[in-house]
Amino acid sequence: MKTIHVETTINGDATEFLCAPDESLLDVLRDRLGLTGAKEGCGTGDCGACSVTVDGRLVCSCLMLGAEAQDAQIETIEGMADGETLHPLQRVFLEEAALQCGVCTPGILVAAKALLEKNPDPTDTEVRYWLAGNLCRCTGYDKIIKAVQTAAAEMRGA
Amino acid sequence: MALDSNPKQDFKIVGTRVPRPDGIDKVTGKAMYGADISAPGMLYGRILRSPHAHAKILSIDTSAAEQAPGVKAVVTSADFANPGDDYFRDIRDNCLAAGKALYDGHAIAAVAATSKSAAKAAIRLIKVEYEVLPHVTDVDAAMAPDAPIVQEGRALENVPKGMSQNVTTHVEFGHGDLDAGFAKADKIVERSFKTAATHQGYIEPQACMASLGADGRGEVWCCTQGQYMVRANCAEVLGIEASQLRVISSEIGGGFGGKTTTFIEPVALALSRKSGKPVKIVMTREEVLRATGPTVSTSMDVKIGMTKDGRITAAKADLRYQGGAFPNGTVEFGAQAAFAAYDLEAVQTLGWSVMTNRPKEVAYRAPGAPTAIYAVESVVDELCQDLGLDPLDVRIKNAARKGTLSAYGPTFDEIGLLATLEAAKAHPHYSAPLGPNQGRGLSCGFWFNFGGNTCVSLNLNDDGTVGVVEGNPDIGGSRASISMMAAEELDIPYDKVRTVIADTSSLGFNDVTDGSRVTFAVGLATIEAARAAKREMCSRVAKIWGLEEDAVTWEDGCVKPAGPNAGEHPPMSLAEIAAIANNTGGPIAGHHEVNADGAGVSFGVHLVDTEVDPETGATKILRYTIFQDAGKAVHPDYVEGQMQGGAVQGIGWALNEEYIYGEDGRLQNPGFLDYRVPVASDLPPIETVILEIPNPGHPYGVRGVGETPIVPPLAAIANAVSRAAGVRLTELPMSPPRLLKAITENA
Ligand code: FES
Ligand code: FES
Numbered sequence: 001m002k003t004i005h006v007e008t009t010i011n012g013d014a015t016e017f018l019c020a021p022d023e024s025l026l027d028v029l030r031d032r033l034g035l036t037g038a039k040e041g042c043g044t045g046d047c048g049a050c051s052v053t054v055d056g057r058l059v060c061s062c063l064m065l066g067a068e069a070q071d072a073q074i075e076t077i078e079g080m081a082d083g084e085t086l087h088p089l090q091r092v093f094l095e096e097a098a099l100q101c102g103v104c105t106p107g108i109l110v111a112a113k114a115l116l117e118k119n120p121d122p123t124d125t126e127v128r129y130w131l132a133g134n135l136c137r138c139t140g141y142d143k144i145i146k147a148v149q150t151a152a153a154e155m156r157g158a
Numbered sequence: 159m160a161l162d163s164n165p166k167q168d169f170k171i172v173g174t175r176v177p178r179p180d181g182i183d184k185v186t187g188k189a190m191y192g193a194d195i196s197a198p199g200m201l202y203g204r205i206l207r208s209p210h211a212h213a214k215i216l217s218i219d220t221s222a223a224e225q226a227p228g229v230k231a232v233v234t235s236a237d238f239a240n241p242g243d244d245y246f247r248d249i250r251d252n253c254l255a256a257g258k259a260l261y262d263g264h265a266i267a268a269v270a271a272t273s274k275s276a277a278k279a280a281i282r283l284i285k286v287e288y289e290v291l292p293h294v295t296d297v298d299a300a301m302a303p304d305a306p307i308v309q310e311g312r313a314l315e316n317v318p319k320g321m322s323q324n325v326t327t328h329v330e331f332g333h334g335d336l337d338a339g340f341a342k343a344d345k346i347v348e349r350s351f352k353t354a355a356t357h358q359g360y361i362e363p364q365a366c367m368a369s370l371g372a373d374g375r376g377e378v379w380c381c382t383q384g385q386y387m388v389r390a391n392c393a394e395v396l397g398i399e400a401s402q403l404r405v406i407s408s409e410i411g412g413g414f415g416g417k418t419t420t421f422i423e424p425v426a427l428a429l430s431r432k433s434g435k436p437v438k439i440v441m442t443r444e445e446v447l448r449a450t451g452p453t454v455s456t457s458m459d460v461k462i463g464m465t466k467d468g469r470i471t472a473a474k475a476d477l478r479y480q481g482g483a484f485p486n487g488t489v490e491f492g493a494q495a496a497f498a499a500y501d502l503e504a505v506q507t508l509g510w511s512v513m514t515n516r517p518k519e520v521a522y523r524a525p526g527a528p529t530a531i532y533a534v535e536s537v538v539d540e541l542c543q544d545l546g547l548d549p550l551d552v553r554i555k556n557a558a559r560k561g562t563l564s565a566y567g568p569t570f571d572e573i574g575l576l577a578t579l580e581a582a583k584a585h586p587h588y589s590a591p592l593g594p595n596q597g598r599g600l601s602c603g604f605w606f607n608f609g610g611n612t613c614v615s616l617n618l619n620d621d622g623t624v625g626v627v628e629g630n631p632d633i634g635g636s637r638a639s640i641s642m643m644a645a646e647e648l649d650i651p652y653d654k655v656r657t658v659i660a661d662t663s664s665l666g667f668n669d670v671t672d673g674s675r676v677t678f679a680v681g682l683a684t685i686e687a688a689r690a691a692k693r694e695m696c697s698r699v700a701k702i703w704g705l706e707e708d709a710v711t712w713e714d715g716c717v718k719p720a721g722p723n724a725g726e727h728p729p730m731s732l733a734e735i736a737a738i739a740n741n742t743g744g745p746i747a748g749h750h751e752v753n754a755d756g757a758g759v760s761f762g763v764h765l766v767d768t769e770v771d772p773e774t775g776a777t778k779i780l781r782y783t784i785f786q787d788a789g790k791a792v793h794p795d796y797v798e799g800q801m802q803g804g805a806v807q808g809i810g811w812a813l814n815e816e817y818i819y820g821e822d823g824r825l826q827n828p829g830f831l832d833y834r835v836p837v838a839s840d841l842p843p844i845e846t847v848i849l850e851i852p853n854p855g856h857p858y859g860v861r862g863v864g865e866t867p868i869v870p871p872l873a874a875i876a877n878a879v880s881r882a883a884g885v886r887l888t889e890l891p892m893s894p895p896r897l898l899k900a901i902t903e904n905a
Contacts, residue, residue, distance in 0.1 A: 020275065022275075027274070030193075030194075031196075031274075036187070036190070036191075036193075036194040037186070037187020037188070039191065039193075039361070039362065039411070040193065040363070040440075041361040041363070041443065041830075042443040042829065042830045043442060043443060044829055044830070044831065046443075046829060046830035046831050047361060047443075047830055076187070077186065078186070078187045080186070080187075081185075081186050086182070086185065086186070090185040090186065091185075093185050094177055094178070094181040094182070094185060095177070096795075097175070097178075097635070097795035097796060097798075097799055099181075099184055100412075100634045100635060100796070100799050100800075100803060101360075101361075101362070101409075101411050101412045101633060101634065102180070102184030102185075102189060102409070102411070103191055103360075103361045103362040103409075103411025103412060104361050104411075105184055106185075106187045109185060124843075125839075127838070128838040128839040128841070129838075129839045131838045131839075132837040132838050132839040133837075134837075134838070135359075135361055135830065135835060135837065136361070136838075137358075137359045137360055137361050137412050137414070137807070137835060138412055138634065138799070138803045139799055139802060139803050139806075140799075140802035140803045140804075140805060140806035140841065140844050141806070141836075141837075141838040141841055142802045142841075142843050142844045143795075143798075143799060143802070144838070145838065145843070
């Protein structure tokens with residue numbers, strides 16, 4: 001199988017990689033580029049641990065081919081903080097203990113950020129439905145929903 | 159020097175909500191979990207699994223796979239050693255089948271190759287010749303005298319003769335005269351229950367990287383609840399010495415009991431030994447569900463007698479648990495826990511462990527207890543309904559308390575059951591109005607808790623900071639609570655302490671992170687290690703001041719003269735003492751080794767409102783409140799998190815989660831689409847009420863909190879749904895088709 005040469009932008013940096021035609025974007029990020037923040041919880045689009053945004057759209061990177069990333073703008077958990085300044089979602093997740101083991105956390109943060117970009121003032125139900133694709137087995141979601149709302153309020157300047 | 163020996167009451171740091179030390183790495187994607195490591199020259203391992211539920215392995219031909227491009231090693235069980243006892247042989251045979259495939263998904267052989275895709279292609283080239291055997295996956299069917307035998311000759315002597323060889327252990331607990339007790343009852347309810355097997359469902363699949371040389375020296379990096387357990391299992395299975403194997407635990411993406419054993423580490427080591435390269439194995443989700451530990455599935459009978467005014471007169475449970483293809487003993491915990499919440503004159507529980515052609519059962523939070531207590535609490539609820547009694551009043555009336563002879567033997571010390579029941583009664587949730595098709599349910603929950611083998615080292619650094627080295631993987635924020643207890647004891651700020659998890663070569667043996675033991679036992683050892691360091695500091699300062707050791711004392715984070723006779727000396731702080739340690743006798747450290755007991759049992763009560771849709775059989779959780787005794791809540795955020803997370807796992811168990819086997823003995827739902835764990839939109843907020851009844855067995859009064867919360871949801875929800883639907887449900891999960899059927903048949 002011949003590899004494919006792909007040019008893309010990841011967290012604002014121009015990036016090139018080679019990948020097999022059947023290789024997922026998640027495998028490219030993790031195995032070829034060393035960006036292991038996105039996790040593989042299922043590989044079938046059911047857990048959201050591999051969430052990234054591609055051209056602003058939230059996707060499961062396990063369901064997208066690396067080759068499809070040509071010319072795309074990809075954002076991963078590694079690009080969420082600004083240097084040492086955490087994104088409000090990241091900071092509030094820590095302050096409000098919205099993680100236990102933390103393996104779902106990168107995916108949930110990426111997904112929550114995408115939600116707040118579309119809908120800065122969601123109801124609890126909207127947050128719950130938006131995050132329904134992100135499994136967390138540790139927390140029961142309660143503190144996650146609250147933390148997203150605290151961060152949303154802070155980001156609105158409320 | 160005087161150090162207090164009574165449980166501490168006033169805290170500066172314990173009980174606050176400080177940031178966790180591993181937090182930033184976990185919100186920025188830097189934290190390294192099992193699958194996040196790689197090494198130069200690393201190979202990828204992949205495992206071939208049995209498509210049959212039960213089959214003799216006639217031959218395995220690996221020659222084509224060995225010749226395939228990129229393949230560097232192929233292993234089978236022939237590459238493993240021959241451990242001396244059954245316990246390790248079972249672990250070995252579960253890692254790679256020897257002679258027989260015992261369940262769908264049982265590992266048969268493995269390859270290591272230069273890429274994931276080469277490894278995946280190569281396992282298809284391994285030719286296995288099977289002779290398919292009859293199989294059994296249901297517990298009652300497996301107990302039948304003519305059932306296919308999963309393994310011969312594994313039953314213990316306590317199993318009566320003439321039973322199926324699949325029955326491997328029998329246990330019995332209780333006291334009092336059952337017949338006399340039932341004779342006194344005004345009402346007796348007897349019911350049979352069934353519960354499906356569920357999976358821990360950790361989001362991070364098992365992953366490891368292993369390296370082993372021909373000289374028997376090796377390293378393993380893996381996500382585990384116990385690096386020392388991995389070392390022991392691997393050393394036995396590979397036939398190498400424990401001292402030569404260093405096991406490093408990665409960050410762990412959930413375990414819940416499911417990562418207290420080994421599946422892939424010995425395989426990766428065998429592949430590495432053969433290939434001479436480091437080998438990484440990461441399980442797929444399908445492999446996790448087919449071949450790592452689910453819970454038992456059960457079949458249970460419960461009979462309870464009660465007087466008109468709600469006093470239980472006698473209680474009996476017969477529990478049959480299947481735990482997969484190897485002997486297992488979880489039913490013992492179920493039989494002990496079943497009636498723990500009650501003060502009973504006559505009680506008996508019988509338990510039977512049964513083998514089937516399913517993956518070997520592994521611990522899942524309070525293993526064995528949720529199902530037994532589900533059956534008991536369902537019958538108590540039905541008696542309350544039949545006799546027109548308030549279910550909380552009945553539990554208060556019969557509640558176990560200090561001095562109660564428990565149904566499983568010990569007499570209880572200080573326990574928090576009554577306090578949690580009374581807190582539930584007083585809570586506005588209990589009196590809130592309900593609408594049509596809605597029902598309220600409640601259940602008590604119980605877990606023994608555990609202490610166990612624990613080692614901690616605490617080192618003073620010359621800048622006045624402190625390092626704590628402990629040996630238990632942090633599955634829910636325990637590094638924070640351990641640092642908090644060290645800081646509390648040493649009277650220094652929390653951020654001056656850093657706690658790290660040692661690898662197996664850096665600290666003495668520690669039991670796995672299980673039994674809700676870490677905050678209790680590692681906390682206790684940390685406090686004792688800090689006290690040892692304080693004694694050493696006192697002795698150093700006494701020497702500097704030219705005094706006897708008992709003429710100085712530790713107070714407010716400083717060593718001070720013990721009284722006016724000791725003379726005038728300005729107090730010396732930890733930082734001052736540490737800074738000059740090299741002039742007073744060398745580095746200062748405290749350590750403590752213990753096999754801790756006194757863990758202190760834990761009780762909780764859950765209250766839930768549900769609404770049932772009579773058209774579809776779907777259940778919605780409307781409101782959920784948890785009351786639990788935490789002893790002392792060291793970090794309340796993470797105590798609440800344990801309570802909420804456990805409850806939601808229990809909600810999944812009650813309503814949706816289920817291992818479904820087809821007629822062919824194959825698992826039909828090995829993925830998160832069909833094995834459906836709760837998602838955010840299924841749930842309401844989970845309210846928590848922490849009670850703090852200090853545990854006399856811990857210097858700060860701490861009790862384990864992690865396991866009890868998964869116990870009550872099964873019955874609490876079953877009771878709520880049964881009341882809402884007007885029909886008693888006796889099978890879990892109460893998935894929409896099952897509930898709809900019950901409603902329709904009842905109409
Ligand atoms: S790994 Fe992509 S959704 Fe689970
Ligand atoms: S914090 Fe462990 S899965 Fe979410």
